[in-house]
Amino acid sequence: MYGAGDVRVERVPDARLMESTDALVTVTRACVCGSDLWPYRSMESSDIGRSMGHELIGIVEDVGSDVRTMKKGDLVVAPFAFSDGTCIFCRQGLHTSCVHGGFFGSNGTGGAQAEAVRVPQADGTLVVLPVGKDDALMPSLLTLSDVMGTGYHAALSARVGPGKTVAIVGDGAVGLCGVIAARRLGAERIIMLGRHPDRIALARIFGATDIVTERGDEAVERVRLLTGGSGAHSVLECVGHGQATQTALSIVRPGGAVGRVGVPQDASIPLAQATFYSNITIAGGPAPVRAYIEELLPDVLEGKIQPGLVFDRITNIDGVPDGYRAMNERGAIKVMIRF
């Protein structure tokens, strides 16, 4: 990406092993993320550009001398952040704070919207998949690299549990996966805030019990009506800008929790006093997706959850600039790149 709206497909030097803990992975599937749309809308023009993409499934092409848990030819899924799996934060399940960790597409690690990528800390990062590279489950497996794990993190951060009423702000792929997560965690009622017919239909398939199509104050009013005036126990904030955060914090009931997974686009959190006096828990952050892959993988393999339905467009590498455009214009929920 060279600036707002400026995505180019370019030939770059081949990815290669640099550290003994690296794996070299040929990407078979990648995708465009809602978080890629923030720079797509606002990035200042740059001469050097930025390598994009952080969600991938691929085949191990080569491994460094210290890599133990995979071999050439294995099919693997990568979480959007790499991590060693052994430091104090990884051991507590917070892989996005790994002391040896980092993110694809920054600090010398290439982006995943590419034919191949160097994966640092391969043993801690990658999970070998027990299926072939063209398995029908591929879309759902690909969501384990970000959106399904992120939706799950939002639900856990918002303390979703049996019998609870959950509201979800954001009808993108993460919010929709949040519906799956809320149902999986036993929520009794799942209120989706959204207005796009395709997304509402998918939310219903995933388990949403109520849909709120209003926005802003009207949406807040509507959720209050649906919850007997008190608000939702758990609110998943899956957008990250001021209005969505404001709405999320306005529909949570006293003593409830808001799980934030949308990357904040503002420096401060609104409603500091109102949330203080209502004892609202505000939690969340970049999802330690790696911590959730093993937990969610059996459900995907058994077909219990189908988060791959969020992909409503498939393209090849040359179609990536159009994929960004489509997602930015909300013409697509999420675009898969097939190599």
Ligand SMILES: [Zn+2]
């Ligand atoms: Zn670590």
